[in-house]
Amino acid sequence: MFExxxxxxxxxxxxxxxxxKSIAIVFAEYGANVVISARRMAKLTEVEAQIKQTSPSIKVHKVAMDVSCEESVKSGFESLPSWAEDIDILVxxxxxxPGVELIKDLSSENMDTMLNTNIKSVIFVTQxxxxxxxxxxxxxIINIGSIVSTTPRPTAGMYSATKFxxxxxxxxxRMETNDTNISVVEIKPGIIETEFNIVRNFGNRAASKKFYDAAPSIPPSDVAEAVLFAASRDPRCIVSEITVVPRGQAHPLFVQPKSSKNE
Structure with missing residues (x-):
């Protein structure tokens, strides 16, 4: 089916x-050509090298793009090679x-960052x-959401709001394209071990490690496999939503601590 x-x-x-990154690697492994975008070109070059090592025949194009800036998005798409002018799957x-903040302490800078990156960017790129x-x-079109899109979490109120x-x-x-052959999917991860939590802790790797040491988590490759599954359905079938959580996370606010499993 992945063919x-x-x-x-x-x-x-x-x-x-x-x-x-995990999505790019797994799709390349199954024969898709990939356009990878982010602000950090050096990191994209590393991802490209990893893809080429395992999938040498795959076409890869890198786009240095700030998705929170509409002009940067437009410029990025103008740079696409001819083989990538028609995108089959957008993720x-x-x-x-950024930050672990109560609503009463939430800075306007962090609010703007989340609004621009988590909401506006989706519109800019989709357009x-x-x-x-x-x-x-x-x-x-596959949008990566979060399980907090239905249940907000203390100290993450603004992030939850953007995922809502x-x-x-x-x-x-999905409704606006319902009379077409375009599919719209939402993937909702739970606790995933990525750089995301380092950013959330303002670069404090020790705090991020402490969090993952205490709570169950899964690697980003598990989410990538869910995206691959959704993208590889027969055209007659749409998997419109997938929730991906680690064993031990029954709900955004109901998480079994790692230590209790060993007692």
Missing amino acids: RIKGKTIFITGASSGIG NNAGVS QVLPRMLERDTGM ALSAITQTL
């Missing part, structure tokens, strides 16, 4: 690390959650891809 993505072109935001993966999909009457908004955007896109 259905062979020869397809996939565009991934936030592809320099974590979930986005809106880029997202951030560059969706018109061509509509012209061809085919394509798939992303779900609204995803559902709206």
Whole structure:
């Protein structure tokens, strides 16, 4: 069934690390050509090298792009090679959650960062891809959300709000394209061990490690496999939503501590 993505072109935001990087690698392994975008070109070069090592025949294009800036997004898409002009699968993966802050302490800077990166970017990037999909009457848009899109969590109120908004955007896109052959999917991860939590702790790796030492988590490759599954369905079938959590996380606020499993 995964052969259905062979020869397809996939565009991934936030592809320099974590979930986005894992998605690029697994899709390349199954024969998809990949466009990887992020702000850090050096990291994208590393991802490209890793893909070429395991999948040498795959086409890879790197785009240094700040998805929170509309002009940067437009410029990035203008730089695409001819083979990537028609995107078959768009994965809106880029997202951030800077800080562990109560609402009363939330800074306007962090609010703007999350609004721009987690919400506006999805619109900016989708607007560059969706018109061509509509012209061809085919394509798939996969938005990486979060399980906190239905249940907010203390100290992550603004991040939760942006993921609530992303779900609204995803559902709206699904309705607006319902009379076409375009599929719209939302993937909702739980606790995933990535650089995301380092950013959330303002670069404090020790605090991030302490969190992962205490709570169950899964690697980003598990999420990438869920994305691959959704993208490789028969055209008659749409897997519209997938929740991916580690064993021990029954709910955003109900997590079995690692230590209790060993007692």
